[in-house]
Amino acid sequence: MANLSVRNLTIHPLELLTIDRFEGAKEQTGDLLTNTLGTVNSFLNATEFKTTRTVAKGEPHKQDKVNVTIDPFKTKETNERTADPKKEVIRLVFKTVGHKYEVDVPSADTKSTVMKKLDGGKLELTAVYVPTGALLAVFSSAKLDAWMKELDNDWPLQTLSIPGTHNSPTCYKALPSVRCQAVGVPEQLRNGVRFLDVRVSADPEDQNLALVHSAFPVSLTGTKWFGDMCDDIYDFLQKHPSETVIMSVKREGTGKGTDQQMGNHLKKNYVDKKRDFWWTEPKVPRLGEARGRIIIMRRFGLSEELKKCWDGRGFGVDAAAWPDNCEDGHIGGGHIRVQDFYEISETQNVQKKIDFARGQLERAAEQNFSLGHKDKTPPFFVNFLSASNFFSASCWPERIAAKVNPSVVEYLCIRHGEDGKGPRKLKVGTAGTGIVVTDWVGANGDWDLIRCVVGMNARLQMKR
Known part of the structure; x- marks a missing residue:
């Protein structure tokens, strides 16, 4: 597995503090009818629709303290491997402008994710994970x-x-x-x-x-x-x-x-x-x-x-x-x-x-x-x-x-x-x-x- 890289596309430094590793569990995205219709439409029209998603299960089986700082508009490779696809979810905690933010990789729906505020931070951050590059891009584009x-x-x-x-x-x-x-x-x-x-x-x-x-x-x-x-x-x-x-x-x-x-x-x-x-x-x-x-x-x-x-x-x-x-x-x-x-x-x-x-x-x-x-x-x-x-x-x-x-x-x-x-x-x-x-x-x-x-x-x- 490749090591995870983080690209900071915000105007503030990001500090990656911890990475928790969870076993991944499959979860249905909707009921039977919704999933059936979504699958049919996806087959006919090519727009991706997933009937299941991978979520973090239970408590983390491992936690690593990382303390990696990524300056604005810079990319840094960590020494931590990225998530094993469909088997694992990693939870990252970042600190910026004095507050902490959390994101799961990959996110449950594999789309861009608004990062969770852990202590009342005012910034609105989003993250996009690119599996082919083992890279998480962090943007200030939530609003x-x-x-x-x-x-x-x-x-x-x-x-x-x-x-x-x-x-x-x-x-x-x-x-x-x-x-x-x-x-x-x-x-x-x-x-x-x-x-x-x-x-x-x-x-x-x-x-x-x-x-x-x-x-x-x-x-x-x-x-x-x-x-x-x-x-x-x-x-x-x-x-x-x-x-x-x-x-x-x-x-x-x-x-x-x-x-x-x-x-x-x-x-x-x-x-x-x-x-x-x-x-x-x-x-x-x-x-x-x-x-x-x-x-x-x-x-x-x-x-x-x-x-x-x-x-x-x-x-x-x-x-x-x-x-x-x-x-x-x-x-x-x-x-x-x-x-x-x-x-x-x-x-x-x-x-x-x-x-x-x-x-x-x-x-x-x-x-x-x-x-x-x-x-x-x-x-x-x-x-x-x-x-x-x-x-x-x-x-x-x-x-x-x-x-x-x-x-x-x-x-x-x-x-x-x-x-x-x-x-x-x-x-x-x-x-x-x-x-x-x-x-x-x-x-x-x-x-x-x-x-x-x-x-x-x-x-x-x-x-x-």
Whole structure:
């Protein structure tokens, strides 16, 4: 068995005090009906569902005093072996900022775990265990509903590590090649997602925009509307005024409306009715300016009317010239850089997708920016983890996510933000991730990927 390593991705030193070893015992995750349905859905859809979990049994059969200190954003290998899979659970006690926190490895449900406070500590810590690396990553990303609250107003949004979803509102009953998300936009927002990828169909004579995925409606049970989704976002921002939402808007579907007509509908029927909730200036704001607002990243051309907005500067952050199926495409003068390789023709191409995603993470981490200095603001790095092939069931969104998402979690926990550990061995600057756009997060309560991305913002609390 490999020795356990701990990576501290918080701003405070962590001291590992003790490791207790328990015999592992299997425990049912639900009743017979729940487990049967979960197993069937897992088989059909590829999202992992476990009918049993391993928990610590009885009293520890061994306790080791360790006293290993892990500095912020450092990794240290202990002299203690990790848990024997399915046979053993180890319980770790850490001390930081004068208080103790506890976590089991592996956790009972094998997902990210909020660490237990043993003596009233105020920090909210989460842990993700990566068995393949025998590594426990510790993050300060427990409060996902308001994670932006901890960050300085002066940070440009481009420097933040921002979780996003691809075809965000496609959580309804639909064709498996169309559905991209396990949960709806409100639940995504409550669990840390701050970038929404939205596709709408436009009618020249109707200002109401319908939600679509390519040529298909997002639901088989009736049209879902852009306005209803916006109401959900307004409600979230009213309750969480520290947060902002970046919304990429693109025209798709079978509607006869043009980009220009769709843009006019967007402004007149939605933005103008709730002006305080929208940021439409054609520049990227800093976090303080963006709080409580929806930032439009437009993937559509402008009408003559919208070109006149903002003293003739236009409307929204311009992403109209979106590069297609690219590893690192540049928009305009490079103010947005995109990894959006999505044409997966065979399952072997999934590894290529994973490599491209890791490469874009590394390029984002290389960028540097400091508050109070005259550093050039880096571009937005937008990194789509999504891919699909309509004609191949093995390459539908959920099945691709079941392979790509865990690989990216592993990369973030073990290698992201470490000099020379990325695929191109680049140096590390601010060590952000950029905007990481995912499919099927939140399935069966699994928010590991979101916690890992949000956790990378801790460095901004130290860097000035």
